[in-house]
Amino acid sequence: MTNSDSSDAVAEVDVIIDGITNEADGIISLTFASLTGDKMPRWEPGAHIDVLLGPELERQYSLCGDVNDERTLRVAVLREPDSRGGSQWVHERLSVGDKIRIRGPRNHFRLVEAQEYLFIAGGIGITPILPMIADCEARGSRWSLVYGGRSTDSMAFTTQLAKHQDRVRFWPQDENGHIDIRGFLGDPRPGTAIYCCGPGPLLDAVEDVCSQWPTDALHLERFRPRAGAMEGPESPFEVELEQSNMVVTVAVGQTIVDACKSAGVHIPTSCGEGTCGTCETVVLEGVPEHRDSYLTAQERESNEVVMPCCSRSRTSRLVLDL
Template sequence: MIEQRKPSQRPASGGEFAAELHVTERETVADGVVALTLADPGGRGLPAWSPGAHIDLSPRPDVVRQYSLCGDPADRTGWRIAVLREPEGRGGSRLVHDDLVPGSRVQVRGPRNNFALAEAPRYLFIAGGIGVTPILPMVAAAEAAGASWRLVYGGRRRASMAFRTELARHGDKVVIWPQDEAGLLPLDDELGEPRADTLVYCCGPEPLLAEVERRCGAWPTGALHVERFAARPVGEPVRAGGFEVVCKRSGLTLDVAPDRSILHTAEDAGITVLSSCQEGTCGTCETEVIEGTPDHRDSVLSESEREAGDVMMICVSRSRTPRLVLDL
């Protein structure tokens, strides 16, 4: 069985790559989408990464956002990201669009990969809008490996769909599907018949991911891999009240109140924890569970990982049991 996601190998606190990089290139790649290339000001090589990886970008000290790397993993001189301007968003994309130009300096941390490309003879890639960014290097990797693959790429309008020209070189392996011309993506045609030799990789807005997940319910376990840019809807926690967390490495026992996260409770107690999105989508705060049963409320872990219960995202997940023992 192919697992949906391999747990990230988290470095010790403070050991993750973090640096101030500068913008070397800026290009408008679609209506409302800019691509930036980031490099080390001193010309030093950047850490290696693999398709599906993302970085944390801080256009301002109090703002951290996650963006997928969409360049060439073999190029260690620069990292490319693409950012959609979201007028109704929290402001991070507006800062990128308005403030970052060639020569600008910006804080970066990572890379981190919760959406790694597993080996397979055949792939179906499904992208919606800016969700094409992590798919770009996957397509290149599949092509280089000699695998059979197909990309179905949907967007509201053709002009809003980034990297169409770059993808055109792949010919009919790529299907461009603007909604205003052709309607919604033909998911029944693409996913109606489960295929044992095919892995499905999908990234895009929540409605697309939900529909793909529903249609892949009959596919082999582990065939579907998804990445979310925003947290998926979750219900109420299993436990309405608080619970106890034993931090094994720190030797502290903490009471987590109903209105506080494990992450914030640990930070209040002076425990340093790497974190970023604080909404369960980036995987930065992944923590080993030694005892107890987590109430998983993240958008990162696969179903098999949730059932195993040996890691959790402490920014949003809670406890099903009165007590958790964590590697904190």
């Protein structure tokens, strides 16, 4: 996963739902168009948007349409049995013609330059991979994909992907078991970029296999925090806000974001659990206790940034660029 880009567009736009399509068992795609007929924001493979479903309900969804389509944006949403409310709202309450607000696009999962691309997708994790494949095809890059799901019926966009023939390997779990990650990746080799998106256990397994690869080979995007990522003992600490010229105390059970909000300082957030990168903040002094599932191991070790929606401090005071 890459760092956020300060140039990412964060404007909010009112759109209309132009189409809803059943893509697989429990998965629908939604197409958004401008209310005024204007061009939609430009984006690159790996980007996502925030969909503002209600005053306290917003979710991030990867863009999975055509980057050259200036009229619409497309996302796909899995209806999750243990939904926190977002996917249930989308599946049950949204209809064609409804007006809704979106924010972005942002891109923390950019496609880097490489000699070869290996894509691993699980379930709804196929969504950010689709425009990456289209980009590889347009540039004539070498690539291959293994795409797993609970069953064939639960896997979206298979007809679209089947056109690529032997470059794509479908892996329904009820027929083949778990993806043979090591067999798909082969031996570590320079110039290869590995992109993976899907459920936590798949990403953890890919990280384990890729421990022998060059450190910059693997790129992940998580929809949920790593197991236990936000857990751990807590003590109060101080946060000095350099720009605001104030110091706030972060209590046990309180986030940096909430402590700052109480002091009148707003930090933009979205997921609230350290997966989207929206709240990424520069650390000027002190050592963060990283509890996010967004930064790479190298980025955590550098301690240059922190996700204040979930992380804490190893030192008695953090100085942040706020």
